Amino acid sequence: xxxxxxxxxxxxxxxxEATIIKWTKNEGDSVKIDETVLExxxxxVDSEIPSPFEGTLVKKLFNENDVVQVGAVIAIISSxxxxxxxxxxxxxxxxxQTVASDAASTSAPxxxxxxxxxxxxxxxxxYSPLVKSIAKEEGISLQELDTIKGTGQDGRVTKADxxxxxxxxxxxxxxxxxxxxxxxxxAVTAPASKxxxxxxxxxxxxxxxxxxxxxxxxxxxxxxDRMRKMISDNMVMSKHVSPHVTSFVEADVTNLVQWRDKIxxxxxxxxxxxxxxxxxxIEAVVKxxxxxxxxxxxxxxxxxxxxxxxxxxxxxxTALPSGNLIVPVIKHAxxxxxxxxxxxxxxxxxxxxxxxxxxxxxxxxxxxxSNVGSFGNVMGTPIILQPQVAILxxxxxxxxxxxxxxxxxxxxxxxxxxxxxLSYDHRVVDGSLGGSFLRKVADYLEAWDVSRTS
Numbered sequence: 001x002x003x004x005x006x007x008x009x010x011x012x013x014x015x016x017e018a019t020i021i022k023w024t025k026n027e028g029d030s031v032k033i034d035e036t037v038l039e040x041x042x043x044x045v046d047s048e049i050p051s052p053f054e055g056t057l058v059k060k061l062f063n064e065n066d067v068v069q070v071g072a073v074i075a076i077i078s079s080x081x082x083x084x085x086x087x088x089x090x091x092x093x094x095x096x097q098t099v100a101s102d103a104a105s106t107s108a109p110x111x112x113x114x115x116x117x118x119x120x121x122x123x124x125x126x127y128s129p130l131v132k133s134i135a136k137e138e139g140i141s142l143q144e145l146d147t148i149k150g151t152g153q154d155g156r157v158t159k160a161d162x163x164x165x166x167x168x169x170x171x172x173x174x175x176x177x178x179x180x181x182x183x184x185x186x187a188v189t190a191p192a193s194k195x196x197x198x199x200x201x202x203x204x205x206x207x208x209x210x211x212x213x214x215x216x217x218x219x220x221x222x223x224x225d226r227m228r229k230m231i232s233d234n235m236v237m238s239k240h241v242s243p244h245v246t247s248f249v250e251a252d253v254t255n256l257v258q259w260r261d262k263i264x265x266x267x268x269x270x271x272x273x274x275x276x277x278x279x280x281x282i283e284a285v286v287k288x289x290x291x292x293x294x295x296x297x298x299x300x301x302x303x304x305x306x307x308x309x310x311x312x313x314x315x316x317x318t319a320l321p322s323g324n325l326i327v328p329v330i331k332h333a334x335x336x337x338x339x340x341x342x343x344x345x346x347x348x349x350x351x352x353x354x355x356x357x358x359x360x361x362x363x364x365x366x367x368x369x370s371n372v373g374s375f376g377n378v379m380g381t382p383i384i385l386q387p388q389v390a391i392l393x394x395x396x397x398x399x400x401x402x403x404x405x406x407x408x409x410x411x412x413x414x415x416x417x418x419x420x421x422l423s424y425d426h427r428v429v430d431g432s433l434g435g436s437f438l439r440k441v442a443d444y445l446e447a448w449d450v451s452r453t454s
Contacts, residue, residue, distance in 0.1 A: 251442035284444035315365035
């Protein structure tokens with residue numbers, strides 16, 4: 001009887017854990033290959049975890065709402081439909097499958113956590129292994145840990161919560177005198193404790209305490225949903241990591257607009273896809289990245305090395321029905337023609353709005369585009385999606401009178417204009433590189449060939 005371990009898959013280069021939202025299979029249920037066993041959520045996307053094996057779900061090692069580390073065993077599936085739940089795997093699986101070899105490998109990872117952080121095992125609250133590790137390192141007792149207000153799901157204390165708590169705790173321990181009332185309203189900063197930094201944030205990054213907020217009698221308090229909390233944490237982290245600079249250009253995209261208007265019906269009839277402006281923007285960005293490859297880089301965690309990316313993977317910020325944003329990624333965009341890019345854009349956007357994106361479709365981006373023009377905005381100053389170093393915002397296209405130079409002299413004509421804005425990481429992208437890259441994107445859009453077929 002073969003028993004196989006179902007593990008938490010890697011959901012992205014910056015994703016270390018996921019929350020189990022729902023088990024779709026119970027212990028004793030039969031499971032087919034590629035059939036969904038559970039649903040999970042990360043700070044980037046909700047996803048379904050299919051089974052790579054066929055058999056019976058004999059053991060669930062975590063409960064709903066548990067936070068599980070990537071790579072941890074979450075369930076045991078037996079190839080024998082009559083397998084008992086408590087049996088230990090003994091047989092060897094094929095090379096591409098992971099097989100439980102002994103009783104220790106089938107026990108819940110939570111038990112290992114109790115061994116390393118048993119001081120916190122008696123709490124009625126759930127704390128992730130990372131939070132327990134930080135608390136143990138900082139000498140925080142269970143009683144003190146229970147007093148920390150959590151911003152996670154169901155009030156759970158997150159890594160960001162405990163890191164934000166540490167500076168204020170250390171300050172209070174250093175001085176017993178009360179702060180002046182004016183100082184209480186001010187933001188308090190202190191260096192993060194060694195070994196307890198936000199993901200991707202250097203250990204010496206300054207953390208800022210949230211200010212106190214008064215609530216009026218008629219004010220409405222709305223709890224952030226899980227994705228909004230994750231977005232909030234990531235945006236604050238990005239501002240801590242990267243010194244943001246934003247450059248702007250205005251582009252005359254009349255040729256681009258007229259070409260799309262001319263070919264869009266034939267394009268849809270021939271390719272079975274509607275062509276929006278987004279694939280056209282992506283094509284121009286890819287060309288500009290080839291001209292300025294140092295835009296397509298990342299800074300390593302030490303902050304002292306630059307990683308120059310070989311692949312050009314373009315993320316496109318997509319609005320969800322909930323109002324939140326998600327960024328699916330077009331992989332190897334530099335190897336695709338306009339038809340291929342269009343099909344990828346439409347497919348990813350449709351799956352994003354239906355909450356059907358696969359984990360692989362929202363990871364690996366090297367540059368991101370945000371279409372603020374879809375909301376009627378003329379320009380924006382977007383926040384960089386870490387660990388990238390730049391993000392482009394494209395504004396709405398508007399008709400304007402413009403002076404056009406002709407062989408017969410200057411004339412005034414109605415043209416289509418749009419603003420492009422590039423936010424970039426000033427640690428590695430100077431104004432010369434950022435401005436030149438942005439100008440090159442505009443040049444490609446302005447020089448659009450109106451005679452091209454696709």
